[in-house]
Amino acid sequence: MSKEQLIAVAKNNLAHAEAGTIAQTEAFLKVPAANYYCPERWQQEMNQIFKRVPLLLATTAELPNPGDYKALEAAGTPVLISRTSSGEVQAFYNMCSHRGAQIMPVGLGNTHRFTCPYHAWTYNLQGELTAIYANKDFGDLDKSCHSLTALPCLERAGLIWVTLNQNSTLPIETFLSGYDDLLAEFGFETWHHFKSQAVQGPNWKIAYDGYMDLYHLPILHKDTFGPDYPNRANYYNWGPHQRVAGPDPRLAEYKDLAPEDWPDQALTSGVWTIFPHISIASFDGGGRSIMLSQLFPGDTPGTSVTIQHYLMEYPPDEAQTQAALTQFEFLKYVVQEEDYATGLRQQKALESGGKPFVLFGKNEGGGHHFHHWVDLLLKTEDADLPALFDEHKTTFFSAKKQDQNHG
Numbered sequence: 001m002s003k004e005q006l007i008a009v010a011k012n013n014l015a016h017a018e019a020g021t022i023a024q025t026e027a028f029l030k031v032p033a034a035n036y037y038c039p040e041r042w043q044q045e046m047n048q049i050f051k052r053v054p055l056l057l058a059t060t061a062e063l064p065n066p067g068d069y070k071a072l073e074a075a076g077t078p079v080l081i082s083r084t085s086s087g088e089v090q091a092f093y094n095m096c097s098h099r100g101a102q103i104m105p106v107g108l109g110n111t112h113r114f115t116c117p118y119h120a121w122t123y124n125l126q127g128e129l130t131a132i133y134a135n136k137d138f139g140d141l142d143k144s145c146h147s148l149t150a151l152p153c154l155e156r157a158g159l160i161w162v163t164l165n166q167n168s169t170l171p172i173e174t175f176l177s178g179y180d181d182l183l184a185e186f187g188f189e190t191w192h193h194f195k196s197q198a199v200q201g202p203n204w205k206i207a208y209d210g211y212m213d214l215y216h217l218p219i220l221h222k223d224t225f226g227p228d229y230p231n232r233a234n235y236y237n238w239g240p241h242q243r244v245a246g247p248d249p250r251l252a253e254y255k256d257l258a259p260e261d262w263p264d265q266a267l268t269s270g271v272w273t274i275f276p277h278i279s280i281a282s283f284d285g286g287g288r289s290i291m292l293s294q295l296f297p298g299d300t301p302g303t304s305v306t307i308q309h310y311l312m313e314y315p316p317d318e319a320q321t322q323a324a325l326t327q328f329e330f331l332k333y334v335v336q337e338e339d340y341a342t343g344l345r346q347q348k349a350l351e352s353g354g355k356p357f358v359l360f361g362k363n364e365g366g367g368h369h370f371h372h373w374v375d376l377l378l379k380t381e382d383a384d385l386p387a388l389f390d391e392h393k394t395t396f397f398s399a400k401k402q403d404q405n406h407g
């Protein structure tokens with residue numbers, strides 16, 4: 001079914017290319033400028049979005065083997081993800097049950113156990129407390145009651161989601177809205193993690209707006225890759241998640257093929273966004289590759305940090321390694337010196353109060369849909385989250401009418 005949907009998307013893009021059209025929204029969208037800098041709004045977004053919905057915190061490529069782990073901070077929360085000896089992925093607060101010290105430093109590694117650096121309390125890969133330093137002196141304690149605190153976690157399509165709320169009532173499968181079935185067509189389960197790097201940016205929504213915006217490509221990126229890409233886009237929605245793809249006449253060569261004969265790269269091109277903080281874009285530096293951008297709000301409303309991960313379909317040889325490095329360094333330059341440099345100046349301008357709102361055109365349906373979901377989540381109570389995602393599970397072809405004003 002997922003491949004059939006991807007072919008339907010491709011054929012729709014081809015039809016638009018042949019007609020010289022794109023899908024448009026019925027109205028413009030005004031988003032209050034204060035939504036990008038108001039401290040109260042930003043705190044709401046942290047609490048109601050980043051600490052309630054599942055976040056894509058790791059890839060299978062980063063933890064391919066039993067004993068592999070990843071420690072990171074996500075939205076101010078220290079997280080520890082591990083692959084057990086049986087191959088299962090689990091996630092925990094990176095916090096010792098004794099006095100709350102962080103157990104593992106930020107980064108990737110492989111281990112048989114987790115030992116707290118403060119008092120040497122030790123846990124197995126399942127998060128169970130197995131040893132207490134100077135146990136007789138400390139006192140008799142039921143270790144089974146003092147495991148690491150687990151977080152909801154799901155590995156699907158070579159990607160790993162974690163919810164930063166141990167009491168969440170929103171199943172990760174429900175949140176994914178069937179989008180994971182399409183992402184599975186990439187085959188990320190067997191891909192290779194090449195390298196990661198960080199880029200500092202503006203408010204997380206300014207950065208995310210750019211993920212879905214092809215309109216700016218030939219202008220802002222005129223001296224880099226902009227001339228090679230279209231400035232028109234169609235948007236396809238599965239719940240809050242969106243695939244962005246431009247009308248492409250080159251798809252005509254595949255339109256009469258049997259489903260099994262369509263090439264994967266033709267079906268997975270474009271930009272795949274995963275709400276609220278992921279962008280996946282395809283490249284070919286060193287062979288078939290993607291850049292997975294992992295966006296997190298910063299410490300203040302006007303900042304963010306993006307972790308860029310370069311994944312490759314196969315481990316590279318020496319020549320491919322150099323090509324991949326060149327591609328990855330180029331992508332960092334484009335994002336840091338063009339996208340985010342512009343975004344940071346935009347941030348400063350918005351904070352001046354010179355304009356009451358920002359405007360999204362009828363050709364910018366991705367922004368309409370994204371801000372619609374931000375507002376929905378800020379208005380929805382915890383208990384109603386599963387119903388919200390069930391209700392909006394699949395819209396597929398977007399271009400739906402949205403309200404003219406958000407906020």
